[in-house]
Amino acid sequence: MVKKTAIEFQVNGESRTLEVFPMARLLDVLREDLHLTGTKEGCGEGECGACTVKFNGEIVNSCLVPVAQVAGASITTIEGVAQGDQLHAVQQAFIEHGGAQCGICTPGMILAAVDLLERNPAPTEADIRNGLAGNLCRCTGYMKIFESVVRACQK
Amino acid sequence: MRAYIPSYQLTTPASLADALALLGDEPGVWKPFAGGTDLMVLLEAGKLPHRNYVNIWPLRELRGIDMSDTHVTLGALTTYTDVQANDVLQSEFPMLCQAASETGGLAIQNRGTLGGNIINASPAADSPPALLAYDAEIELVSRDGSRWIPYDGFHTGYKQMNMRADELLARIRLPRQTVPLKPYYRKVGTRKAQAISKVCFAAVAGREGDRLTTVRIALGSVAPIVLRCKQTEDAIRGQELNDETMTRARETLMREISPIDDVRSTADYRLRVAANLLVDFLVTSRS
Numbered sequence: 558m559v560k561k562t563a564i565e566f567q568v569n570g571e572s573r574t575l576e577v578f579p580m581a582r583l584l585d586v587l588r589e590d591l592h593l594t595g596t597k598e599g600c601g602e603g604e605c606g607a608c609t610v611k612f613n614g615e616i617v618n619s620c621l622v623p624v625a626q627v628a629g630a631s632i633t634t635i636e637g638v639a640q641g642d643q644l645h646a647v648q649q650a651f652i653e654h655g656g657a658q659c660g661i662c663t664p665g666m667i668l669a670a671v672d673l674l675e676r677n678p679a680p681t682e683a684d685i686r687n688g689l690a691g692n693l694c695r696c697t698g699y700m701k702i703f704e705s706v707v708r709a710c711q712k
Numbered sequence: 713m714r715a716y717i718p719s720y721q722l723t724t725p726a727s728l729a730d731a732l733a734l735l736g737d738e739p740g741v742w743k744p745f746a747g748g749t750d751l752m753v754l755l756e757a758g759k760l761p762h763r764n765y766v767n768i769w770p771l772r773e774l775r776g777i778d779m780s781d782t783h784v785t786l787g788a789l790t791t792y793t794d795v796q797a798n799d800v801l802q803s804e805f806p807m808l809c810q811a812a813s814e815t816g817g818l819a820i821q822n823r824g825t826l827g828g829n830i831i832n833a834s835p836a837a838d839s840p841p842a843l844l845a846y847d848a849e850i851e852l853v854s855r856d857g858s859r860w861i862p863y864d865g866f867h868t869g870y871k872q873m874n875m876r877a878d879e880l881l882a883r884i885r886l887p888r889q890t891v892p893l894k895p896y897y898r899k900v901g902t903r904k905a906q907a908i909s910k911v912c913f914a915a916v917a918g919r920e921g922d923r924l925t926t927v928r929i930a931l932g933s934v935a936p937i938v939l940r941c942k943q944t945e946d947a948i949r950g951q952e953l954n955d956e957t958m959t960r961a962r963e964t965l966m967r968e969i970s971p972i973d974d975v976r977s978t979a980d981y982r983l984r985v986a987a988n989l990l991v992d993f994l995v996t997s998r999s
Contacts, residue, residue, distance in 0.1 A: 559721045580720035580755065580765075602753040603820055604906070615793070615822040621752040622823075623745070625722045626769050669818070690905050691817015 566627045568593070569637030579625035584608045586624045587634060595635035595664050599693065606692030609665035610634050616672045618691075635664035638671055647671050647709040656705030658696035665692045670706045680710060713758040720755070721764045728773040731766050732855040732880060739877035744768045746789055747823035749816070750832045774827070774882060777801070785885045788827025792839075793818070795826065805886055807842040807897035807914050814838060814899050817906060827881045830863070833871045833937070836976075838899055840867075840938040841914035843884065844930035845895075851883040852876075860885070867937035893918045893926060896993040900985055902976070909933045910977035913989040917997040922952055924997060933977075934969040934986050943968045944990065953998045961994065962987045 561576040568591060575590050587593045587610070599607030601620050608619040611633035638645045647670045650656065657663040666689060673680055673688030680688065685706050694702060722745060725731040734742050745751060745765035754760040768774060774789040777798050784800060792812035795801055802809050815824060815838050829839045830850065840863075848863040852875050863884070866874050875881070893916040901907030911933050918926030927948050929941045947964040951957040971982035 559718050578717045578720070579722040579767075581717050582752070582756075601756045603749055603816065606817060606819060609819055612822075616819045617823050618749075618819045620756065621748045621820075623722050623748060623752065623767075625724060625767055626748070628724065672818075688818065691819045 562625075564624055564628045566629060567631040569633055570631075575624075577624050579623060581624045582620055583610070583612075583622040583624050583627055583632070584619040587619060587632075593634050593636050597661050597664060599661065599665075604693070605662070606665040606669065607662055609668045609692065611668060611672065616668055633668075635668060638667060645671060646712045647674065647706065650705040650709035650712070651702070654705040654708050655701040656698070658694075658698045658701075662692055662694045662696075666694070666702055670709065673706070674710065678710070680706075682707075715755045715758045715760055719763060720760070722767050723765070724767040724770060728771050728853075728880075728882075729855070731768055731771060732853060732878075734766055735880060736855040736878040742766045744831070744880055746825045746828040747791065749820050749824045750828065750834075768880070781888070783885045783887055785883050786826060787883055788830075788881045789825045790827075790884075792816075792821035792824050792826075796821070804888060805842070805846055807845060807895045807916075808839060808886075810897045811838040811842045811899070811912075811914075814905070826884055830866070830884070831873070831881055833867055833873060835870065835935060835937055836909050836912070836933045837938060838909060838912050838932060841912050841930040841932045842897060843886075844938065844940045845914040845916050845928045846886045847928060849885045849887075850881055851885070852879040853882040854878045854880070858882070864940045870936035891918055891926070894997055896996055898989050898992075900989070908976060911971075911982050911985045911989065912938075913986065913993065915993050917993070919997060922998070923950055924948055924953065925950065929965075929990070929993070931969060931986055934971040934982050936970075939969060941965060941968050948994070953994055958991055958994055962990060965990050 564577055565574040587596050597607040599605035603618045603621045609616050610619045613630050647667050669689050669692050742764050743762050745767050775787040778785045792815050795812040796809050829837045843863050849860050850863050851860050896915045898913045899909050900911045901909050909932055913931050915929040917924050927945045929945055932938045944965040947961045966983055966987055971979045973979050
């Protein structure tokens with residue numbers, strides 16, 4: 558049996574130190590240890606993107622990251638996207654243009670879109686489709702999501 | 713059923729030397745763990761049989777893409793995102809970039825590594841056919857030293873590899889082309905994106921007149937390993953690219969590969985698609 562060890566990392570700009578099993582999924586540590594339940598679990602195997610977070614500035618599926626690998630790293634979850642009460646342009650666009658339906662895919666969609674706009678502030682339609690390609694929606698809401706990202710680019 | 717997390721160890725060595733010492737001290741006890749895009753799926757399904765892992769993800773020694781006059785050398789931890797961002801790879805090794813762009817979505821491409829794609833040894837992996845067609849070599853390191861071997865021949869059977877338990881895949885080397893070779897890469901899946909291959913076809917061709925003087929062909933998802941198809945190459949090399957050659961090449965390929973029925977496709981479909989891709993490759997090479 559493996560012992561828990563202390564792992565320190567930044568979550569949404571705040572330093573956290575946790576006693577965890579090294580192979581625990583980052584997704585579970587975020588939700589269960591840190592009570593950051595905005596990050597969702599969909600498939601648990603890297604197909605759906607519901608658990609998307611940023612790991613040192615790059616989006617990853619947190620269900621596929623063992624927590625030992627985030628030691629010393631910086632993690633951003635959906636809870637860290639807004640600046641206080643000020644929503645990110647992508648979040649505001651999802652509200653205004655119906656980008657969210659049941660909400661399970663929404664945190665991952667928003668993180669993927671925020672990441673896309675940071676890398677590429679003026680994406681083409683194809684860039685947006687590629688940027689969202691790893692995120693599945695089962696409310697058949699892709700067009701509203703796509704339009705929300707287009708609108709966010711126009712702000 | 714989900715795995716019991718406390719039974720899995722994941723230890724982070726301070727350096728490559730420390731990682732190799734761990735692999736060498738207790739051969740077979742420790743296995744390397746890179747971006748986790750394959751291993752974590754097995755973990756969640758309760759099907760990760762091995763218990764002790766060395767976390768190689770932070771090892772800088774295994775990253776980076778280096779250029780020399782003759783080779784491009786990639787660290788084993790080069791991600792699919794790293795591959796696509798590299799201008800030399802984009803211009804000289806476009807099939808590797810295409811394989812990288814067609815593997816998962818961005819979140820997977822940020823974590824999946826070329827080394828992991830090789831060592832996971834899935835016959836359906838998408839970068840190995842490109843690596844085989846580009847005549848890649850790989851470097852296996854241990855605390856006793858390093859050896860470069862051709863990538864072709866590394867996979868000896870389903871999930872079987874020509875490496876020792878104390879060895880780690882460190883680098884992948886691609887010879888830069890001295891004469892321009894025409895690439896042909898097709899991944900055939902259920903959808904255009906986010907699908908595992910039913911057949912993956914990678915080939916390069918160098919032509920003189922109406923004959924191919926250089927031809928290298930590799931396929932994924934059609935055999936227990938990703939396969940370099942040398943018999944098919946022999947049926948093509950130096951021959952006039954007429955109907956007779958194409959028929960013979962097609963028949964040779966259908967004998968050389970051994971696809972199966974599985975959850976993603978059928979043996980019959982894979983045979984026909986592989987043969988059709990070969991003909992398309994030859995027709996494209998001729999034009």
